[in-house]
Amino acid sequence: MGIAGISGGRLRIDLAAIAANYRLIAGRVAPAAVGAVVKADAYGLGAAEVARTLCEAGCQLFFVAHLGEALALRPILPAACRLVVLNGLPPGAEALCAGAAITPVINSPEQAYRWAEAARHSGERLPAALQVDSGMGRLGMAATELAALAGDAPFRSAVDPVMIMSHLACADTPEHPANAAQLACFKAAAALFPGVPHALANSGGAFLPADFHADIVRAGIALYGGAPNRGDPNPMQPVVGLEARVIQIRTIAAGGAVGYGHSHVCERESRIATIGVGYADGLPRSLGNRGAAWHAGDRLPIVGRVSMDSITIDVTALPSGRIGAGDWVELIGPHQSLDRLAADADTISYEMLTSLGARYDRTYAPATARQREDAA
């Protein structure tokens, strides 16, 4: 966490907006429950702060990608909160996972039998989420493999299936025919475990028809303000504000070039502001000569290549004196959404957020306990 005022950029994370987004999704999909996906440090926003906020908002179910991420969150969440590891059970980690009361996703029969073995060792029935691949072709068991587990009495007595899950490949595109095909495949497979909750939808799925919501929705990007679908106006509250500080403004003569490779040549005399964030701060090189920063209501185009620690923007259109060294420009905020910046960078909100990294002066609103202590 940066000391206030000495970083090239500042990142503001609105925890109240995350809680509001949680409630919006919960209201939309009720009576289905909403679990929060807080993998990759809650998409770069701080897993501890985000998980605490969502827990206070009533969330009892959290998903991470790796066992290590679950172990880091376990001490800060109440025992009643379930932590589920999406990438499954790493070989040899069964005792660690069981001892920390973490629920693995079982993605293969081999993982299932290892987990059942661990349960027999521990003398307790152990919880698991069972994943069926309904057509994404990434993780999970074939329906026939799930059927074999359903009929396996020793497995059933050792392992307590707490959910049957699958993942949608095209949920952000509501009209995509793969959605209905995956739903049908999932329903048929999940019926093998009557009475066990079903979980299919991610953020995009939460905005598909109610059939897709099943019993549990796993929401990630929408909690963090990203648009759950393409095209639709984004119903979520913005969560992230990102600003960069102007470190210098230079006048470049007509015909003068800007940045590495001289990829921008000024057609007329130009004022070029250099701002103190670059690709090491998660602003991809694909923003070079594309996209913009904003100052008040003015769009300031990015010119030249993105450097490691700086970006150059053309401020010629602003009246002289309107902007100077030490001023801040907006990269994500009221004038430019996370999805807009991501699109200009030829990527998606998910990659944008998870790339942001640790160099910013980071503030949470409302302030977290740690920030209140630091301020005291």
Ligand SMILES: *Cc1c(COP(=O)(O)O)cnc(C)c1O
């Ligand atoms: C990352 C992930 C999610 C969350 O997806 P969003 O689109 O961010 O809501 C849900 N389920 C699984 C299996 C995931 O890997």
